Amino acid sequence: MHDIRWIRDNPEAFDAALAARGREPLAASLLALDDARKAAVSTLQAAQERRNAASREIGQAMGQKDMARADALKAEVAALKDRMAEAEVTEKAASADLIAALEVIPNLPLADVPVGPDETANVERHRFGTPRVIDGAKEHFELGEALGQMDFEVAAKLSGARFVLLKKHLARMERALAQFMLDLHTDTHGYTEINPPVLVKDAAPYGTGQLPKAAEDMFVTREGLWLTPTAEVTLTNMVAQEIVAEDVLPLRLTAATQCFRSEAGAAGRDTRGMLRQHQFLKVELVSITAPEQSLDEHERMLACAEEVLKRLDLHYRVVTLCTGDMGFSARKTYDIEVWLPGQKAYREISSCSVCGDFQARRMNARYRPKATDNKQPAPQFVHTLNGSGTAVGRALIAVMETYQQDGGAIAVPAVLQPYMGGLTRIEKA
Incomplete structure (x- = not known):
């Protein structure tokens, strides 16, 4: 606002x-x-x-x-x-x-955000590693179906299009990825883990900017509760209508939740596989800061999300989104795009945004600055940031395509093996 x-x-x-x-x-x-x-x-x-x-x-x-x-x-x-x-x-x-x-006017971009109408004007910032060359590389759904551990037909019978049913080791690998990310962000990066609800009242998605503009891309229950499209909604709204003390800032919060999106504007896009689903698992990062902290926190959040992919040894690039490609609430956004050998393309796996006080004004989220010269300053609006740390389903896709072996097996990255009971390779039974 x-x-x-x-x-x-x-x-x-x-x-x-x-x-x-x-x-x-x-x-x-x-x-x-x-x-x-x-x-x-x-x-x-x-x-x-x-x-x-x-x-x-x-x-x-x-x-x-x-x-x-x-x-x-x-x-x-x-x-x-x-x-x-x-x-x-x-x-x-x-x-x-x-x-x-x-309430329907988007946030204003920072001065250093590239100006452009769409993703063609995004600017690459840097890369990590090099694309893996795999002769005859298969896409994740080909690998998963051949292993008998990724089932779209049963998911469609149960729920319709844009759902997937994972089995056995692939189901465990998705869980392992989420646990690995949460452990990294809490133990190494200092985030506090939250297990929030995924059903929220109108005020929560209004506060983060999904309502009213993006209502068509969300699911709502008969009782009027919204299924959260991202844990950004719940984590950011934890400070809604609150005045927090300056000395507790920055607040750094993380959660692994199921997310729900209708994909109303994605008709015909990514219909094969699990790249664009109605329900997906994501680890979210949210920071609540004082105004002077937010730009540094944006760089820090990006580094935290990148560390996930570095430890998985996945090739990726970081791009700065242009003004026409940014989300509604963002002032500046970095996208991390992971390389998928099966698709031979970069695909978004994380989006890290700084929102300034835009969401805070909608939520009436403030902090009380420290007193100076025995004078207590008036409360000020906090700054909010959010980022994927990362999209778990897309990380699973990237691991499958990057670590595919001759014959269709999937090697398990070293950092995931402790979460997989020591398993080093996923093969067809």
């Missing part, structure tokens, strides 16, 4: 940032809505002040036995009450119009 006061002070900068996002200028229309809200507030305040003054004058008139004046003032007070009720309705409607306009 944007600060209308900042927009009023910086209308040209606001519109220029929206233009970088490919959006039309909106400052003038937003300020007109705010002017209407302010006018309604002024009308209400003037009516309240006059009502209070008239009420005092009634007492004076009664004391002076001037009943005619007292009756006239009483009639005026009654009329003012009606006018105040109308002004309250007008003010609420004007405020609602302003919020409705603000």
Whole structure:
């Protein structure tokens, strides 16, 4: 959510940032809505002040036995009450119009974000390792089905398209990947593990920016609870409506959860295999920081996500997303794209974003700065960050395709072997 006061002070900068996002200028229309809200507030305040003054004058008139004046003032007070009720309705409607306009406007990009319309304008930042050359490399679904441990037909019978049923060692490897990632992030990177619910009320996805813009890409129950598309929703909202002490920042949280997305805009894309599923496992990283910490924390979060792939010895590259490819709530985003030998292509496995105070304003999440010179500063909005640490299903795909052996077996990466009971190789029974 944007600060209308900042927009009023910086209308040209606001519109220029929206233009970088490919959006039309909106400052003038937003300020007109705010002017209407302010006018309604002024009308209400003037009516309240006059009502209070008239009420005092009634007492004076009664004391002076001037009943005619007292009756006239009483009639005026009654009329003012009606006018105040109308002004309250007008003010609420004007405020609602302003919020409705603000809540669908994306975050503004940082100055160093490349400008462009789509992924073709993303800028590569760096790479790790080199692509593995595998003659006749197969894709993950070919390998998994040949092993008899990846079943899309049974999943379709149970749930429909874009679901998968993993069996035996591949099921265990997915679990092993999640455990490995959580252990790395908690033991080495200092994140606190959380096991959150995956059903949330409207306020949670609204706070992180999925609602109202991305409602069509989410699942909702009959009771009106939303299935979380990412643990970002729950972890970030842990500080919603709170004022935290500055000395507890940064808060670093991680969770492995099932995630649910309708993939409404992905018709015809990645229909084979488990790259784009309605339900998938992901390890999420979330940081809550003071404003001056957030950019450094963004670099740190990226390094934490990269370490997962380094320890798995998977080749990847990091790209900075352009303005047209960033998510709604992001100010700047790094994508980690892992190399898939079967596809002979890079595919996103992690997305790390810094959001500034954009989500915090929607959630009313603040921190109390430390007192200076015996003065307690007013609470300020926190900054929020989120990233995949990483997408577990896509990590499974990358491991399968990268570590495939002649005959269709899958070698188990060394870091996963302790989580696999010492198993070094997955083969068909």
